[in-house]
Amino acid sequence: MDDDILSNLTPPQLEAxxxxxxxxxxxxxxxxxxxxxxxxxxxxxxxxxxWPSQILAMTFTNKAAKEMxxxxxxxxxxxPRACGTFHSCCARxxxxxxxxxKTGRTRDFTxxxxxxxxxxxxxxxxxxxxxxxxxxxxxxxxxxxSMAKCxxxxxxxxxxxxxxxxxxxxxxxxxxxxxxxxQLNAVDFDDLLYLTAKLLEEHPDVRDIYHNRFRYILIDEYxxxxxxxxxxxxxxxxxSQNIHVTGDPxxxxxxxxxxxxxxxxxxxxxxxxxxxxxxxxxxxxxxVILETANHLIVNNGNRFEKNLFTDNDIGCPVVDITTGxxxxxxxxxxxxxxTLRATGEDLKDIAIFYRTNSQSRTLEEAFVRNHVxxxxxxxxxxxxxxxxxxxxxxxxxxVNKSDIISLExxxxxxxxxxxxxxxxxxxxxxxxxxxxxxxxxxxxxxESRYPKANAKVKAFAKFLRNLLEIPMAPLAECVEQVLELSxxxxxxxxxxxxxxxxxxxxxxISNAITFADEHDDADLNSFLQEVALVADxxxxxxxxxxxxxxxLHSSKGLEFPYVFITGVEEGLLPHAxxxxxxxxVEEERRLFYVGITRAKKQxxxxxxATRMMWxxxxxxxxxxxxxxxxxxxxxxxxYGYRNYRK
DNA sequence: AAGACGGAGGTTTTT
DNA sequence: CCTCCGTCTT
Numbered sequence: 116m117d118d119d120i121l122s123n124l125t126p127p128q129l130e131a132x133x134x135x136x137x138x139x140x141x142x143x144x145x146x147x148x149x150x151x152x153x154x155x156x157x158x159x160x161x162x163x164x165x166w167p168s169q170i171l172a173m174t175f176t177n178k179a180a181k182e183m184x185x186x187x188x189x190x191x192x193x194x195p196r197a198c199g200t201f202h203s204c205c206a207r208x209x210x211x212x213x214x215x216x217k218t219g220r221t222r223d224f225t226x227x228x229x230x231x232x233x234x235x236x237x238x239x240x241x242x243x244x245x246x247x248x249x250x251x252x253x254x255x256x257x258x259x260x261s262m263a264k265c266x267x268x269x270x271x272x273x274x275x276x277x278x279x280x281x282x283x284x285x286x287x288x289x290x291x292x293x294x295x296x297x298q299l300n301a302v303d304f305d306d307l308l309y310l311t312a313k314l315l316e317e318h319p320d321v322r323d324i325y326h327n328r329f330r331y332i333l334i335d336e337y338x339x340x341x342x343x344x345x346x347x348x349x350x351x352x353x354x355s356q357n358i359h360v361t362g363d364p365x366x367x368x369x370x371x372x373x374x375x376x377x378x379x380x381x382x383x384x385x386x387x388x389x390x391x392x393x394x395x396x397x398x399x400x401x402x403v404i405l406e407t408a409n410h411l412i413v414n415n416g417n418r419f420e421k422n423l424f425t426d427n428d429i430g431c432p433v434v435d436i437t438t439g440x441x442x443x444x445x446x447x448x449x450x451x452x453x454t455l456r457a458t459g460e461d462l463k464d465i466a467i468f469y470r471t472n473s474q475s476r477t478l479e480e481a482f483v484r485n486h487v488x489x490x491x492x493x494x495x496x497x498x499x500x501x502x503x504x505x506x507x508x509x510x511x512x513x514v515n516k517s518d519i520i521s522l523e524x525x526x527x528x529x530x531x532x533x534x535x536x537x538x539x540x541x542x543x544x545x546x547x548x549x550x551x552x553x554x555x556x557x558x559x560x561x562e563s564r565y566p567k568a569n570a571k572v573k574a575f576a577k578f579l580r581n582l583l584e585i586p587m588a589p590l591a592e593c594v595e596q597v598l599e600l601s602x603x604x605x606x607x608x609x610x611x612x613x614x615x616x617x618x619x620x621x622x623x624i625s626n627a628i629t630f631a632d633e634h635d636d637a638d639l640n641s642f643l644q645e646v647a648l649v650a651d652x653x654x655x656x657x658x659x660x661x662x663x664x665x666x667l668h669s670s671k672g673l674e675f676p677y678v679f680i681t682g683v684e685e686g687l688l689p690h691a692x693x694x695x696x697x698x699x700v701e702e703e704r705r706l707f708y709v710g711i712t713r714a715k716k717q718x719x720x721x722x723x724a725t726r727m728m729w730x731x732x733x734x735x736x737x738x739x740x741x742x743x744x745x746x747x748x749x750x751x752x753x754y755g756y757r758n759y760r761k
Numbered sequence: 762a763a764g765a766c767g768g769a770g771g772t773t774t775t776t
Numbered sequence: 777c778c779t780c781c782g783t784c785t786t
Contacts, residue, residue, distance in 0.1 A: 176776090202776050229775085304776050371774065471773055476777090493775090534763050648776065668774045690773055706774080729772075730777070765785080771778095 120158045120190055124151075131392045132156045134359070135163065138386035140337075140379070141361040144423040145408070145712035146399025146674065149361050153335060154183055156359065158190035160331055170195040171329040171351065173204055175336040177649060179672055183335075197329065201344055202304060203648045205311040209302075210644065212321060216314055218297055223640055225301045225515045226647035228499070232257050232303045234520050239291045247288070248280050257303075260289050264305040265343045265373035267312070300517040308343050315350040326353030336672075337362035337382070341373035349385075356386065364419045365412050368668060368706045370698070380419055397423050397712075399674055401430020403748045404718050408711045410745040415701045432750040434719040435741055439755035441682075441726040445481035447754045448679050451719065452487055452662060455677060462488060466663040466675040468710045470688045474681060475664050477727075482662065492665040498646060502607055502616040506623055507643065509601045510594065513583060514640045516553040528606065529578070532571040541572070557583050587639045594627045594639075667710045678714035680707075683722045685736040707740050724756050 124132060128148055131141045132155045143149035153172075161167055172195050174180045180203075184194040197204060206226065213220050227235065236253040240246065247256055263273035270289035274282035296302065302310065315322045332352055334340070337360040340348070352358045360382060367376035383389050397405050405425050412418070438444045452465055467478060472493055482489045497503060505528045508521040515521075519542075526533050544565060545555035557579045558564065568576070578600075585596045598604065598620060607616040630645065631637040663675070667688075682688060689703035711718060722737045 200776065307776085368774075369776095372776080473772060473777095496775095530764090532763070536762055666774065687773095692773065763786085765783105767783085768781090770780085 120155055120162055124155070125394075125396060127392050127394055128152050128155075130390075131394070132159055134390055134392075135160070136355060136357055138356050138382075138389040139359045140382045140386075140389050140391045141359070141394065142379075142391065142419060142421065143361050143363055143394040144397060144421055145363065145366065145709070146397040146405075146425075147394035147423070148396075148398055149335075149363075149394060150179075150182070150186075150672075152394065153333060153361060154186040154190065157183070157187045157195055157333065161187070161191045161193055161195075165331060167193045168196045169328065169330040170197065170333070171204070171331070172198040172333040173201050173335065174198070175200060175339060176672065177203065179335060200648065201340075201347070202307050203645065205307040205347075206644050206648060208311050208314070208325075209307065210641065212314055212318075213310065215318055215321065216310060218310070220297060220300050220302070223300065223515045224644075225299070225511050225518045225521070226307070226644055227296075227301050227303050227520070228647060229254070229257070230499070231301075231520055234523075235295050235299065235301070236288075236292055238520075239288065239295050243288075243291055245284065245288055245291075248285075256285075256288070259285070260292060261303075261305050262373055263289070264309050265341045267309070267343055267346065298517065299519055300515050301520070305343070308347055312343060312347045312350060315347070322350065325351060329353070330355060331357045332359065334358070334360045335362070336366075338364050338367040338376045338379045339369045339374040340378050341369075341375060342378075343373070345375075345378050356388075358386070363421075365415070365421065365705055366671060366709050368671065368702060368709060370702055393421065395421060395423055397425040398427070399715050400425060400712060401427050401716060403430045403432055404711065404714050407433050407718070407744050407748045408708055410748075411704065411711065411740060411743050412708045414743050415704055416697070417701075431717055433744065433748055434717075434752055435683075435744070435749050436719065436721050436752040436754055437737070437756050438721065438723050438753075439725065440732075441477050441723050442481075443755035444681055444721050444723050445477045448478065448681065448719075448721065449481045449485045449487055451679070453485065456487075460677070462660050462662045463658060464676040465679070466665065466670070466673070466677070466713065467679040467681060468665060468667045468670050468713070469681045470667055470690055470706075471682075472666060474687075478664060478681065488661045490659065490661040490663055492663065492669050497619070497622075498649060500616075500619055502603065502620055503623055505603055506598060506601065506620050507646070509582060509597050510639060511643055512553065513585070513587060513593075513597070514643060516583075517551060519552060522553060525601075526575070528603070529575070529601075530606070531575050531578070533575055537572065553579065553583075590631045590637055590639055590642060591624065591628045594624050598624065667706050670713050671709050674713050674715055676714070676716040677719075678710070678717070679719045679721060680710045681721045682726070683707075683720045683738045683741060684726070685738055688738050688740065704740060704743075707738075 131152045141152060157170055157172065160170060172183060174183060177200055180199045184198050188194040210222050213222055213224060233253040236257055260270065263270045266273065271282055271286035274285050279285055329351065334348060362379045364376045364379055367374060383391060402425055405423060409423055436447065438447055448467060455465060456462060469475065475491055479491065505524065508524040511518050511521040512525060523538060526538060542552050545552040548555060556576045561576045562573060581600060585593055587593050603620060604617055607613050627642055630642050688707055689700050693699035693703050723735055725732050726735050
């Protein structure tokens with residue numbers, strides 16, 4: 116059925132698929148077959164003689180990229196080579212060309228995650244003896260750095276523009292942070308995009324190479340691009356202007372990350388010759404669900420008018436249920452799921468969405484109690500687990516010997532009797548000898564260079580030498596040997612979660628083996644850089660027999676026959692922190708819209724009269740959005756909620 | 762100078 | 777409830 120590139124397409128879908136040269140914008144409503152269009156178009160291009168290596172496809176998640184690759188492969192037997200998230204594509208570009216930028220970074224750079232980015236900030240503040248303004252956390256400050264970079268503004272200008280207090284001091288700290296990142300041979304997430312844009316801008320010769328290589332560029336979820344990504348796109352698009360973007364302004368939910376849906380609204384201004392195709396027929400949801408979604412979203416002011424319709428069945432009403440407590444909320448969801456299972460439904464067809472990760476806990480407990488198998492996406496991500504970060508620190512240091520943040524982590528988790536003071540002292544001595552710290556410690560003649568070292572330091576230096584001596588190839592053997600040398604298994608042995616933690620570390624090894632199988636050019640460096648950009652939603656297994664739990668944000672791009680959205684309450688959806696302006700509320704409404712439009716057959720919206728929040732039972736109000744739903748589509752129910760009056 | 766222990770403080774969403 | 781930070785003890 117789907118095995119032929121041009122079969123089973125509606126006229127607008129067909130137009131989007133067979134469009135070959137020049138810019139094109141596809142406004143694709145929820146469930147309108149967007150993924151199908153994008154994959155068919157890639158397959159079509161390949162069937163028309165375009166080489167797979169000439170196609171650059173940027174998606175929002177690695178999962179979407181993976182799916183795109185495999186669906187294209189199923190159609191034409193070949194997959195586009197450059198296919199990934201903005202961040203992973205840029206990481207790949209930088210892996211080959213970062214040295215041209217002469218920032219001092221090498222191709223062995225490390226990608227720091229948010230917590231490491233904060234560690235760098237803290238380190239910088241301490242070293243320079245500077246303080247952030249009262250009430251500003253390193254995390255909040257890094258967000259400002261990120262916003263400035265995403266707007267491609269010097270931090271000082273940004274700070275002045277945003278009316279921040281003490282802009283000079285903040286800019287000083289931001290500069291020190293950048294300097295430190297260079298010293299560490301590290302990049303943060305924004306740097307991946309920022310440095311790639313800089314590379315293309317400053318090196319016309321490199322830009323020409325990319326223009327020649329990527330004759331066709333596709334960008335998915337274009338409504339979620341930020342200014343930096345927009346500029347990156349402009350730089351990547353060659354003279355032939357073969358740029359094909361798809362998106363839906365109503366599903367723009369990442370403005371807090373700098374995403375600006377005006378990018379999609381103004382695409383036709385950037386490319387006046389652009390063909391515009393609208394996909395407005397929904398193939399996913401029942402009429403009731405679609406009507407509910409449409410009725411909700413018209414409450415947003417600034418929209419790209421769109422009229423989504425479906426020929427599907429009417430379907431059963433949306434359930435809007437009030438429960439007394441969050442515990443009852445979880446219990447009701449469980450009961451309902453068990454009923455569905457008893458009537459022959461598969462658990463893999465059921466998903467529960469919520470606004471914040473912390474809401475998952477009560478649900479998980481109920482699932483455990485009721486023996487309902489579930490898989491949780493997000494929350495504490497695999498690669499954020501302490502044991503995995505420990506393990507990665509050893510591996511990272513092997514590739515990037517400037518990565519002092521990883522060195523400090525290694526020192527910390529070895530428990531080898533070396534602390535911050537000793538580390539600082541060693542750093543000072545290494546500096547005196549004009550040697551990077553790791554090189555200084557791991558030098559074969561370390562003991563003669565620094566005879567005053569005590570036994571602990573000597574032992575650590577020897578450990579480091581052994582670590583660095585492990586060959587980096589083949590990948591799997593390297594990873595195994597590093598785990599063995601690190602002693603991490605012994606360290607976690609005897610702790611409460613020992614088994615899980617050790618399993619997790621072994622899972623990392625099998626991830627490395629899989630990675631080596633899937634990539635011919637796999638080495639330790641490329642493995643680590645890939646791992647730094649993997650989100651949990653990418654690990655979602657759509658075929659396992661589990662109920663799926665995730666945030667509303669992670670649900671984008673997925674679909675399930677049965678969808679439950681919990682905590683549809685004021686303060687949670689819309690979230691309390693988004694009430695400061697109307698734009699914030701509109702984004703929350705879009706988020707709710709995204710959640711609703713994931714459902715194919717049935718949708719349940721749940722809110723509680725009271726909820727435990729930081730150990731207090733708080734009274735809760737139903738979300739304002741519930742009042743915006745069409746009455747004729749919604750059935751109201753009550754569970755464990757007695758004092759109800761109509 | 763390191764590590765254990767206790768108190769305070771703080772929860773949006775993610776590459 | 778859990779994480780981070782500072783103090784206290786060794």
